[in-house]
Amino acid sequence: MRSLKAASILFMALSLLTLPGCWSSNEIEDLAIYSGVAIDEGDLSEVERGLEEKGGSYSKQNKITATVQIVPLKAGTKDEVKGKTSPYTNISGAGDSLLEIFRQFSLRLNKPIIGHHLKIIVISSQLLKERNIKQVADFMLRDNDIRPNVKIFVSQGEAMQILTTKLPDEVPSFFINDIVKNQFRSSKIMDPVQMTNLDALMYSKQSFILQTIVQAKRQLAFSGAGIIKGETGKWIGHLTEEDVECINWLTNASSSGIIKANNEEGDSIAYEVKGMKTRIRVHTEQDGRLIFQVRVESKGRISEDWSVEGNPSLSSYQKEAEKLFEQKLSMMMDHLLASMQDRYKVDVAKFCEIVRIQKPQLWKKVKSNWDETFSESTVNLDIHVNVTDYGSTTK
Amino acid sequence: MLSSIQSHIPSWTVFFQAFIALVIPILIYRVYVRLDNLGEDKLSSSGSANIESSRDPLVADYDDNMQLIKSRIGANSDVVIREVTVGGVVKAALIYVKGMQEDHLLNMRIIQSLKEMDAQIPEQIMERFPGSSAHAVSSATEFSQGILIGFMALIIDGRKEGLLITPPQCPSREVSEPVSESLLRGSRIGFTEDLSINTALLRKQGLSEDLQIRSCLVGQTIQRELAIAYMDHIVNPDLLREVNDRVAQIKLDYIAESGYIEQFIEDNYLSPFQQVQNTERPDRVIAALLEGRVAILLDGTPFALIVPVTFSMLLQSPEDYFERWLPGTLLRMLRFGAAFISLMAPSLYISFISFHPGLIPTELALTIIETRQGVPFPALIEVLILEISIEILREAGIRLPKPIGPAMGIVGGLVIGEAAVQAGIVSPFLVIVVAATAISSFSIPVYSAGITLRILRFAAMLFAAILGMYGTILFFLLIVCHLSKLKSFGVPYISPFTPYRWSDWKDFFVRVPIFLMKKRPKLMKTMQSKRK
Numbered sequence: 035m036r037s038l039k040a041a042s043i044l045f046m047a048l049s050l051l052t053l054p055g056c057w058s059s060n061e062i063e064d065l066a067i068y069s070g071v072a073i074d075e076g077d078l079s080e081v082e083r084g085l086e087e088k089g090g091s092y093s094k095q096n097k098i099t100a101t102v103q104i105v106p107l108k109a110g111t112k113d114e115v116k117g118k119t120s121p122y123t124n125i126s127g128a129g130d131s132l133l134e135i136f137r138q139f140s141l142r143l144n145k146p147i148i149g150h151h152l153k154i155i156v157i158s159s160q161l162l163k164e165r166n167i168k169q170v171a172d173f174m175l176r177d178n179d180i181r182p183n184v185k186i187f188v189s190q191g192e193a194m195q196i197l198t199t200k201l202p203d204e205v206p207s208f209f210i211n212d213i214v215k216n217q218f219r220s221s222k223i224m225d226p227v228q229m230t231n232l233d234a235l236m237y238s239k240q241s242f243i244l245q246t247i248v249q250a251k252r253q254l255a256f257s258g259a260g261i262i263k264g265e266t267g268k269w270i271g272h273l274t275e276e277d278v279e280c281i282n283w284l285t286n287a288s289s290s291g292i293i294k295a296n297n298e299e300g301d302s303i304a305y306e307v308k309g310m311k312t313r314i315r316v317h318t319e320q321d322g323r324l325i326f327q328v329r330v331e332s333k334g335r336i337s338e339d340w341s342v343e344g345n346p347s348l349s350s351y352q353k354e355a356e357k358l359f360e361q362k363l364s365m366m367m368d369h370l371l372a373s374m375q376d377r378y379k380v381d382v383a384k385f386c387e388i389v390r391i392q393k394p395q396l397w398k399k400v401k402s403n404w405d406e407t408f409s410e411s412t413v414n415l416d417i418h419v420n421v422t423d424y425g426s427t428t429k
Numbered sequence: 430m431l432s433s434i435q436s437h438i439p440s441w442t443v444f445f446q447a448f449i450a451l452v453i454p455i456l457i458y459r460v461y462v463r464l465d466n467l468g469e470d471k472l473s474s475s476g477s478a479n480i481e482s483s484r485d486p487l488v489a490d491y492d493d494n495m496q497l498i499k500s501r502i503g504a505n506s507d508v509v510i511r512e513v514t515v516g517g518v519v520k521a522a523l524i525y526v527k528g529m530q531e532d533h534l535l536n537m538r539i540i541q542s543l544k545e546m547d548a549q550i551p552e553q554i555m556e557r558f559p560g561s562s563a564h565a566v567s568s569a570t571e572f573s574q575g576i577l578i579g580f581m582a583l584i585i586d587g588r589k590e591g592l593l594i595t596p597p598q599c600p601s602r603e604v605s606e607p608v609s610e611s612l613l614r615g616s617r618i619g620f621t622e623d624l625s626i627n628t629a630l631l632r633k634q635g636l637s638e639d640l641q642i643r644s645c646l647v648g649q650t651i652q653r654e655l656a657i658a659y660m661d662h663i664v665n666p667d668l669l670r671e672v673n674d675r676v677a678q679i680k681l682d683y684i685a686e687s688g689y690i691e692q693f694i695e696d697n698y699l700s701p702f703q704q705v706q707n708t709e710r711p712d713r714v715i716a717a718l719l720e721g722r723v724a725i726l727l728d729g730t731p732f733a734l735i736v737p738v739t740f741s742m743l744l745q746s747p748e749d750y751f752e753r754w755l756p757g758t759l760l761r762m763l764r765f766g767a768a769f770i771s772l773m774a775p776s777l778y779i780s781f782i783s784f785h786p787g788l789i790p791t792e793l794a795l796t797i798i799e800t801r802q803g804v805p806f807p808a809l810i811e812v813l814i815l816e817i818s819i820e821i822l823r824e825a826g827i828r829l830p831k832p833i834g835p836a837m838g839i840v841g842g843l844v845i846g847e848a849a850v851q852a853g854i855v856s857p858f859l860v861i862v863v864a865a866t867a868i869s870s871f872s873i874p875v876y877s878a879g880i881t882l883r884i885l886r887f888a889a890m891l892f893a894a895i896l897g898m899y900g901t902i903l904f905f906l907l908i909v910c911h912l913s914k915l916k917s918f919g920v921p922y923i924s925p926f927t928p929y930r931w932s933d934w935k936d937f938f939v940r941v942p943i944f945l946m947k948k949r950p951k952l953m954k955t956m957q958s959k960r961k
Contacts, residue, residue, distance in 0.1 A: 040463070047456070059784055059894070061801070061807055062781075062782045062786040062789075063801040065798075067795070067798070105795060107796065146786070150787025150788075151787065151791045179787065183786075282876060405952055
C-alpha cells in the first residue's frame with residue numbers, strides 16, 4: 035500500500051514535469067525568417083491603400099515605410115519554387131514605429147517573423163535626409179533577436195526597390211550580403227558598417243559613410259557611399275566610387291583595386307594594386323592649423339596597356355607609367371579631399387584617429403569640433419607608385 | 430520606516446517559488462535514498478548461508494556406500510553405475526554422468542586395469558590410473574557432487590573413501606574470435622564457456638608468478654566455480670579484499686552469467702552507467718590486471734568482469750595501444766566525439782529546430798525549413814518515430830538469423846528512412862541526424878556502454894523538448910554531476926578528470942607514446958607504481 039502511494043506521488047511529480055509542455059517551443063518551419071529590411075519614407079503601398087479603403091488601419095502617422103524580405107514563405111516542393119515562384123516575399127507597412135509595423139505584419143502573415151537571420155538593412159537616403167539615423171535604427175539596436183553584425187547600407191532612390199530587384203533564383207538580401215565578399219577584388223567596396231559599429235559611431239557623434247546601393251532596370255550595384263553627418267545623424271551627400279576607393283587606401287582598409295591612367299595618346303593603361311600602404315603624420319602650425327603628411331606607397335603590376343608602341347618591360351617605360359599612376363592617384367585623392375574638406379566639411383577617412391593617437395592632448399581640445407578643424411587643415415600628399423611587374427608578356 | 434522595508438518584501442509568488450525550489454530537491458533526494466536503501470538489502474535478503482559440511486562420511490562397506498550414493502543421485506537417468514570387480518574379488522563400482530566421460534578408449538583401459546589389478550594392494554590403486562586429477566574424497570556429499578560435475582568416480586569395497594579418477598570431459602566450444610569485441614589488429618582469441626580454458630588463456634598471455642587465480646563456488650542451489658584473478662604485488666590489497674567480500678556476499682540460488690555477479694557487486698544500481706566492465710578478451714583482462722585491477726571469471730560464460738572501471742575505459746580499445754600512438758590518439762578522440770554525438774545529436778536537433786532557429790547558419794536554416802515543410806509533427810515526435818524504429822531494427826537485427834540479419838538491417842533502415850521521408854512524416858535532415866547517431870553509437874567499443882548512451886539519449890531528447898538548449902545543457906550537467914559522484918569499487922568514475930590527476934591524462938583523451946607511460950595509473954593506488 036505504501037509503495038503504491040509512493041509510486042503515485044512519483045508519477046504525479048513526473049507528469050508535473052511533462053505537462054507544462056514545450057515552453058517557448060516554436061518549430062522552425064512555422065516561423066518566417068526575414069533576411070533583409072528596407073526603410074523608406076512613409077508612404078502607403080498599394081496593398082495597404084487597398085486595405086485602408088476597406089477599413090484596415092490603426093491610429094498612426096505614416097512617417098516611415100518598412101519592408102521586410104521573408105525567405106522562403108512559400109510552402110511547396112523544391113521544383114515548384116524553382117519553376118514559378120520567387121524564393122522570397124516582400125511585405126511593406128507604413129507607420130510611426132518599426133516595432134508596431136512589424137507586429138502589424140502578424141495580422142497579414144500566417145507565420146510570426148523572426149529576425150535572427152537578418153543580414154542587411156537598407157535605408158533610403160531620402161529618409162535619412164530628414165531623419166536622424168538614430169531614430170530609424172533604434173528598434174534594430176534594441177531588438178535582441180537581431181544580430182549586431184547586420185550590415186547597413188543606404189540606397190539612392192527607394193530602398194524597397196533594392197529588395198525587390200529581380201535576380202533569377204536569388205534572394206536580394208543574400209545577394210547584397212555576398213557582394214561585400216568581393217572586397218578582395220575591388221577596393222570600391224568598403225568595409226560594411228555593422229550594427230555594432232553604427233551604435234558606436236552614433237554615440238561618438240563622428241561623421242561616417244555608409245555604402246550606397248543603386249538600382250536600375252531591376253539590377254543593383256554598389257556605388258560610392260553616403261555621408262552621415264555626426265552631429266545631426268542625417269545624410270548630407272554622396273561620395274563617388276573613386277572617393278570610396280581612396281578612403282579605403284587612406285585608412286589601409288584595402289590594398290587591392292586598380293588605378294587606370296591615360297597616356298599622352300589617350301590610351302588606357304591599368305595598374306593592378308598588389309600592395310598599398312599609407313602612413314599619415316600630423317603636425318601643428320603656429321596658428322593652430324593641422325598639417326597632415328600623407329605618404330602613400332604602392333607596388334603592383336601593369337596589367338593592361340593599350341598603347342601600341344610602349345614596352346612595359348623597359349624600366350624607363352615603367353618609370354613613365356609610374357608617373358602617370360602617381361598623377362592619377364593624387365588626382366583621385368585631391369577629389370576626395372575636396373569633397374571632404376570643402377564640399378561637405380566632414381572627416382570620413384579617419385583622420386581623427388591619427389590625431390587621437392599621435393596627439394592625444396590636442397585631440398581632447400579639437401574633439402568636439404573635429405569636422406570643422408579638419409576642414410581647415412592642410413593635407414600634403416606624397417605618393418609613390420612602384421611597378422614591380424608587367425604580367426606574362428613583354429610587349 | 431516600516432513602509433520602506435515593506436517595499437522590499439517580495440510578493441508571495443517569490444516565496445512560493447523559493448518553497449518549491451527547496452522542497453523538490455529534498456523530495457527527489459528522499460526518493461533516491463529510499464530507492465538506494467532497497468538495493469542495500471539485496472545482498473542479504475535471499476536467505477541464510479547453506480553450508481553443507483561433511484557430516485555424512487563414506488563408510489568402509491561397499492553396499493552401504495552404494496545405497497547412500499544411489500539414494501542421493503542414483504535415480505537420475507543420466508547417472509551411470511557400472512559394477513566391476515577388482516582383480517575378480519573385490520566389489521567396486523564406476524559411477525559417472527553420461528556425456529561427461531566420452532573418451533571410450535580411456536574408459537576401457539580403466540575397466541581393464543581394474544579387472545587385472547591385484548586386489549590385495551588397493552592402496553596403490555591411485556597411482557595406476559592415468560590422468561593427473563585422480564583424488565580421494567571421504568564425504569558422500571563431495572563425492573556425489575564430484576560425479577555431477579563430471580568426474581568418473583570409483584567406489585571400492587573396504588575403503589572409507591571414494592575416488593574421483595578422471596576429470597570431466599564435457600563438450601565445450603572451441604576458442605574463437607570474440608564476437609562483441611573484434612579487432613583488426615590484435616589477438617583473435619576470446620574466452621570460452623569453460624573456466625579452466627579461460628584461466629589457461631590468461632596464463633598463456635605470458636609468464637608471471639604474480640598472476641594469482643583464486644576460485645570459489647557461488648550459487649546456493651546450483652553451484653558454479655568463480656575465479657578471481659589479480660596480480661600479486663601490484664593490486665591494492667584493500668581493493669582485493671573489497672572484491673572478495675562482495676563476491677562472498679552474493680546469495681543467489683543460481684548464477685547464470687557474469688551479469689548476475691555484476692549486478693550484485695556494483696556500487697549503485699540506480700545509475701545508468703555500468704560500474705563493472707565485461708570483456709571477452711584475455712588481452713584486455715591482462716592489461717587491466719597490470720593496471721592493478723581485479724578480474725572475475727565465471728564458469729559457463731565467456732564474459733569476464735573487470736573492476737574497478739572508469740569512464741574512459743569504456744571508450745578505449747586494445748587497438749589504441751597496438752597501433753602507433755598518433756593513430757591511437759586519433760581513434761580515441763574520434764570515439765569521444767562519437768560518444769558525444771550518440772548522446773546529444775537528436776536532442777541538439779530538437780532544441781535547434783524547436784527553440785533556437787537563430788543558432789543555425791542561415792543557409793542551413795532555409796534548407797531545413799524547405800525540407801520540413803509539410804512535416805506534421807513537432808520535432809520531438811518526429812525524432813522519436815525514427816529513433817524508436819532504428820532501435821527496434823537494431824534489436825531485431827540481433828535476433829535475426831545470421832544470413833539475413835545484415836541484409837534486413839540495411840533494407841529496413843533504408844526502406845524505413847526513405848519511405849518516411851517520402852511520406853512526409855520526417856524530414857530528410859533528420860534521417861541524416863539519426864543515421865549519424867546510430868553510426869556513432871556503433872563505434873563505442875564496449876557494447877553495454879553503448880546501451881547506456883542509448884537510454885540517456887532518449888532522456889536528453891525529452892529534456893530538449895521541454896526546455897530546448899537550456900534543457901539539453903541542464904541534462905548534460907545532470908549527467909556530469911552524477912558521474913562525478915559515482916564510484917566503482919571506491920575509484921571515482923570519471924577520474925582522472927576529477928579528482929584531477931595530470932599524470933593519468935597520458936592515457937585518457939590521448940594515448941601518449943608507450944615509452945612515456947612508465948607508471949601504472951595513479952588512480953588505482955597500486956602497490957607498485959612503476960611498470961617494470
